[in-house]
Amino acid sequence: MVWGAIGYEGKSELVVLEGRQASHHYIWTVSEHMLPFAHRNYGTDFVFMQDNASIHASYETTDFFKELGVTLLAWPARSPDLNPIENVWALLADKVYSHGKQYHSVPELTAAVMKAWDSVTMKEITTLLDSM
Template structure:
């Protein structure tokens, strides 16, 4: 990952994991999707259709801009075709640029909350509940601050000629 300062949360491995999908904008955040098992392009398209599109349409109608990283399932032909069929726009995003993507700040803050004080979970269900509670506790002011940081993030990348930024 390209970052100047990384957030590390220590946790025990091997007890199960949870993968989630979420989105936010200046008006609020989407429902958080709990993703089951390894995801492929078809799974991702389903997540977009069930979570991203309703969220985008409820906030912006069909005049929205969607941002995602370049994970393989995000950049697949199936996903690209699905997104092209939609009426919103999708940002072209540079590879390996988590410092430009404000959702990474959200994931880091959530992980810090979920695993605060070395907290461990006995079951995947307990972990899911903690993740959902963390998502629900994210305040709108924080999300708005992240949205408003985008021009500064982009300027920092330009000034740094694509190198590391403080974000």
């Protein structure tokens, strides 16, 4: 699994997450990757959008965001079409698996995903954000 964030000021680093993720893993990822990206680009005045995965909506996670004063965008469950990052994941999948490409190892696939993430342009991100 991978984690990444986008905004009008750019994209975060792409993080490879190993194994099954629980709320405390997600909180660590947010603390180490999303918050530095958001604070660097937007200060403390930003709205964070995430899907309604159980680790995102758990009491532990929502309490974490409340304690930090992070504003979460409320949106309906089962609405991936309203989340621009879902379109970024589709772009990555198209790039990674173009021409029926198959991978023979996790490191090979990881390298391809990282290369695809690096190739996502600000124009593509802005277009997706503006479409919402």
